Amino acid sequence: MGFGVSGIVQRFAEHGYQINPDAASLITQYGATDEVIRGIIESLDESVLVVGPDHINAIKKEEKQKAPDVKILKDITNISTCVGNYEEFVCYFRDRYSRLSEMIRWRINAGPIEALGKKRDEKEVNIVGIVSDVSTTSKGNKLLSVEDTTGECQVLLLKDRDVIDCNIILDEVIGISGQLTHDGLFIANMITYPDIPYSNKSKTSQLPASVILTSDIHIGSKTFLEDSFRQFIKWINQDLPGEKQRKVASNVSYMVIAGDIIDGIGIYPNQEKELDILDVYEQYERAAEYLAEIPNHIQIIISPGNHDVVRQAEPQPAISEEVGKYFGKNVTFVGNPSLIELSGVKILIYHGRSLEDFFTAIPGVSYKKPDMAMAEMIKRRHLSPVYGGHVSIAPERNDHFIIDTIPDILHCGHIHTVGISKYRGVTLVNSGTWQDQTEYQKKLNIQPMPCYAPVVDLQTMGVSVLHFN
Numbered sequence: 001m002g003f004g005v006s007g008i009v010q011r012f013a014e015h016g017y018q019i020n021p022d023a024a025s026l027i028t029q030y031g032a033t034d035e036v037i038r039g040i041i042e043s044l045d046e047s048v049l050v051v052g053p054d055h056i057n058a059i060k061k062e063e064k065q066k067a068p069d070v071k072i073l074k075d076i077t078n079i080s081t082c083v084g085n086y087e088e089f090v091c092y093f094r095d096r097y098s099r100l101s102e103m104i105r106w107r108i109n110a111g112p113i114e115a116l117g118k119k120r121d122e123k124e125v126n127i128v129g130i131v132s133d134v135s136t137t138s139k140g141n142k143l144l145s146v147e148d149t150t151g152e153c154q155v156l157l158l159k160d161r162d163v164i165d166c167n168i169i170l171d172e173v174i175g176i177s178g179q180l181t182h183d184g185l186f187i188a189n190m191i192t193y194p195d196i197p198y199s200n201k202s203k204t205s206q207l208p209a210s211v212i213l214t215s216d217i218h219i220g221s222k223t224f225l226e227d228s229f230r231q232f233i234k235w236i237n238q239d240l241p242g243e244k245q246r247k248v249a250s251n252v253s254y255m256v257i258a259g260d261i262i263d264g265i266g267i268y269p270n271q272e273k274e275l276d277i278l279d280v281y282e283q284y285e286r287a288a289e290y291l292a293e294i295p296n297h298i299q300i301i302i303s304p305g306n307h308d309v310v311r312q313a314e315p316q317p318a319i320s321e322e323v324g325k326y327f328g329k330n331v332t333f334v335g336n337p338s339l340i341e342l343s344g345v346k347i348l349i350y351h352g353r354s355l356e357d358f359f360t361a362i363p364g365v366s367y368k369k370p371d372m373a374m375a376e377m378i379k380r381r382h383l384s385p386v387y388g389g390h391v392s393i394a395p396e397r398n399d400h401f402i403i404d405t406i407p408d409i410l411h412c413g414h415i416h417t418v419g420i421s422k423y424r425g426v427t428l429v430n431s432g433t434w435q436d437q438t439e440y441q442k443k444l445n446i447q448p449m450p451c452y453a454p455v456v457d458l459q460t461m462g463v464s465v466l467h468f469n
């Protein structure tokens with residue numbers, strides 16, 4: 001807990017300084033801990049007698065200019081090995097199975113599928129497998145085909161047992177507990193997902209810092225909402241009226257863009273009719289001009305999406321250096337997905353194309369609640385399990401979609417709706433868009449939620465959502 005205004009006045013007086021009440025109230029916004037106050041006192045010039053708001057702002061600005069530190073923990077950029085042949089897909093799925101099954105084996109004592117035949121008299125049998133087929137029988141039960149490295153088996157989820165409510169997605173790795181009937185049919189009682197522990201707690205920043213999470217700006221499209229984006233830029237420069245607005249903006253050290261910074265070309269049918277800028281490089285140049293208006297002390301991290309100019313198969317490497325040269329020194333390009341660390345807080349960035357697979361596979365999960373699908377990703381410790389769905393998967397040596405390090409924040413975009421929630425200590429943010437409804441979205445009846453900017457306070461992990469009209 002930080003000091004109140006009177007406590008701050010007293011602490012400064014003990015060091016021979018008077019402090020203006022506005023300056024004291026400004027310090028409360030920075031947390032007003034003993035450490036913060038000591039830092040301010042140590043930074044003061046000896047000539048200062050009365051500490052005013054300008055002194056505090058100058059010190060905090062200086063701190064911000066040197067503080068932001070972007071660590072890239074996982075990223076495919078420059079390490080891609082795949083050419084897309086059959087052997088690579090075999091290795092890719094083996095890697096997925098071996099790493100996720102290891103997580104599940106912490107929870108259940110599973111044996112190989114090939115040994116199932118010897119276990120007909122056992123009370124409970126456990127296996128871990130990758131789901132190769134899901135179907136519904138004429139009686140309303142679910143039938144799964146499940147494989148491990150030793151064999152394949154059929155598993156029945158009976159409609160009158162609770163297990164029928166488990167949502168099973170193709171190509172995901174699950175643990176199955178149940179019994180074998182005399183004729184060798186495996187009846188499931190329980191499904192175990194790799195999941196993260198209930199007790200998981202997120203890390204927080206030691207110093208005041210916030211991150212703006214955004215995505216799907218779609219610069220170059222006629223439906224890019226330029227006026228609202230300009231309002232956002234005014235806000236981040238603390239040029240909009242309102243003390244509360246300015247306070248949130250003053251704490252921002254980072255901005256993460258989870259893909260689709262530009263609209264691109266040829267992404268959906270007749271897109272060219274809706275483009276304002278027809279050249280992708282000019283679209284990036286315009287994007288760079290906007291981002292140059294963001295204060296230099298804010299570190300900007302850009303990950304690509306399906307509208308960006310990088311390979312469409314995922315994981316996608318970072319946007320090329322050729323495009324990168326348009327942008328300022330405070331911009332870092334990373335791949336999709338990628339895991340980064342900002343002020344000690346781990347953020348998993350994924351554009352979110354697979355969210356559409358989750359919407360198809362899980363009843364009740366839709367684009368109106370993208371964060372619900374993101375919780376399903378965490379539960380499965382995998383960002384994109386389905387092969388042959390909406391995501392074209394590049395068979396890299398390792399499965400880059402596996403969530404082995406638990407992030408503090410999972411940030412997605414793609415869906416153009418805002419969804420924010422927590423799942424077992426992980427903050428889930430789908431950050432919406434800066435694009436109005438396109439003709440294509442009208443046909444699909446997709447209603448976007450444009451011009452929202454979620455801001456996560458990295459000290460408290462509280463999320464403020466700002467809206468710019």
Ligand SMILES: [Fe+2]
Binds near residue numbers: 260305
């Ligand atoms: Fe998008």
